[in-house]
Amino acid sequence: MSEYRLKEVSNPRLEKQFLDVVDLIYVNIPQWVRPLDVEISKVFNVNKNKRFLHGNAIRWILFDSQQRPCGRIAAFYDEFTSSSHHQPTGGVGFFECINNQEAANVLFDQAKKWLQLQGMQAMDGPVNFGNRDFFWGCLKEGFHRPLFNMPFNPSYYNDLFTRYGFENYFNQYTYHVLISPESVSPIVHYKAERLKRDPKFTFSNYDKKSNHLIAAEFSEVFNKAWANFPGVRPISTDDATTIIHSLQPIIDPRLIILAHHQHQPIGFFIMIPDLNQIIGKFHGKMNWLNRLRLLYGLKVQKKCSRVIGLIFGVIPEFQGKGIEAGLVKQFEENATQKDFPYTDMEMNWIGDFNPTMMKLVELIGGRIYKTHVTYRYLFDRTLPFERAAILNSNN
Structure with a gap:
């Protein structure tokens, strides 16, 4: 039996705990900047996020055997975006976890189970229940000071995702440009x-x-x-x-x-x-x-x-x-x-499926400074995995 227990975020006290999980994870990472609580909370506010008109979201906090918070995850789907893939695809995001695969698996399993009940056949993560420009991707290279509302995480998060079975759907590059x-x-x-x-x-x-x-x-x-x-x-x-x-x-x-x-x-x-x-x-x-x-x-x-x-x-x-x-x-x-x-700019969120944009940023002096990964997990493990299609110059 697992030593970990999940609680669904269902009241203000648990919502505060959901936000505060980060204090445990990043205590010894000096370059980390805590995102504004209000920026995260409004993602899950049905009155402020129009994704709730055609979708839903849920959050959980993970507790250890001593009832200490040690992880969190959100799962969500949007009927519009979920239907634009080869299979109905939901998302997981705002993931935080101690460096323990069992703990991460408990979070991923719960998200998968809930998304399956909503009719999803795959899940992307870590992503946002909203536009792609904020809170999207798992940082893999370039652990510099994060940008406002851009994801930052310990390097071991990539292992937690891939060991569970997630695969690289696409890379997102952040380019540094001297002005x-x-x-x-x-x-x-x-x-x-x-x-x-x-x-x-x-x-x-x-x-x-x-x-x-x-x-x-x-x-x-x-x-x-x-x-x-x-x-x-x-x-x-x-x-x-x-x-x-x-x-x-x-x-x-x-x-x-x-x-x-x-x-x-x-x-x-x-x-x-x-x-x-x-x-x-x-x-x-x-x-x-x-x-x-x-x-x-x-x-x-x-x-x-x-x-x-x-x-x-x-x-x-x-x-x-x-x-x-x-x-x-x-x-x-x-x-x-x-x-x-x-004095300088970071061009954010340029997918490796968009070589035209990559070339343009290089022409203005950009160099890859950070790499985030959007992972995908297919619920049917017998299906072949396909990365995001490359956009041609006419797109």
């Missing part, structure tokens, strides 16, 4: 200058006065640019408005670049400051005092020297025509301003 004109390939500059001479194309910074218009343009470009990416859910204008509103306190207009062709949106480059450079001592808490400390550090002290390359997209009919170079060039011009505080 300097010298880092960018002359090819990028050439393409950007050629477009600049064509008045039909314009590149501009975000304008806070046009939130609703920008939300509509963002959703239009996003849905076209990611239409062929399996598992990526379309975004509505209302959803885009909500996202922009939530980011409003931390938005720097120079970090959001928009591309238009004859006044029609065709691409964007969205970055945010890396708030982990400020919130490291918050211990996951965003009370009124820490909120003031965050805004003061961001707006007055300008403590953020690093930006996160969050989303880069161009609609299919304009891909490969230099729009990407134009977006980069506009950002480069912003970076020459005297009060520009950022």
Whole structure:
């Protein structure tokens, strides 16, 4: 009989324990930054996460024989994304565990059992019950200080997943880029200058006065640019408005670049400051005092020297025509301003199934800095495993 016991998160006390499991796991890892509790809690709030409209989620905490928390896991499914794979596929995420395979197996077994009852035939992990840009993947290489809302974990987590039977579905690369004109390939500059001479194309910074218009343009470009990416859910204008509103306190207009062709949106480059450079001592808490400390550090002290390359997209009919170079060039011009505080960027979440994007980031001086893995576990162990399909240049 196992010495481990599971409890479903069903009340505020257990929810706090679920959040606090990390204190045990990361006590001796100095570069770790605890994610804000509010960022994790809203993932499981039925009033804030629209995935609950067509899916469900559940959380468990693992306790040892002395009733001490020693692990946690969430399981979830979204009817839209689950049906976009070869088999109905759910997810597990927010996984934390001591370095013990038996303990990890108890967590994985429980998640698998619940997902099977929901009709799933596979599970991906560790992933998010939401968009891919946050809390997605298991860090395998590059155990540097984590970015805001990006996953960090001890290296042994990869062994816990693979020993259970998970396999590498795809790698996600984070590229480090020095913000300097010298880092960018002359090819990028050439393409950007050629477009600049064509008045039909314009590149501009975000304008806070046009939130609703920008939300509509963002959703239009996003849905076209990611239409062929399996598992990526379309975004509505209302959803885009909500996202922009939530980011409003931390938005720097120079970090959001928009591309238009004859006044029609065709691409964007969205970055945010890396708030982990400020919130490291918050211990996951965003009370009124820490909120003031965050805004003061961001707006007055300008403590953020690093930006996160969050989303880069161009609609299919304009891909490969230099729009990407134009977006980069506009950002480069912003970076020459005297009060520009950022020195480096981490381009986040570039899948190994997207060689076109990998090549582009290399052209602006990027080098692979971190590697995360999205694992997949097929419930029918007799089925052949297939990695994520490579996207061609027309996707």
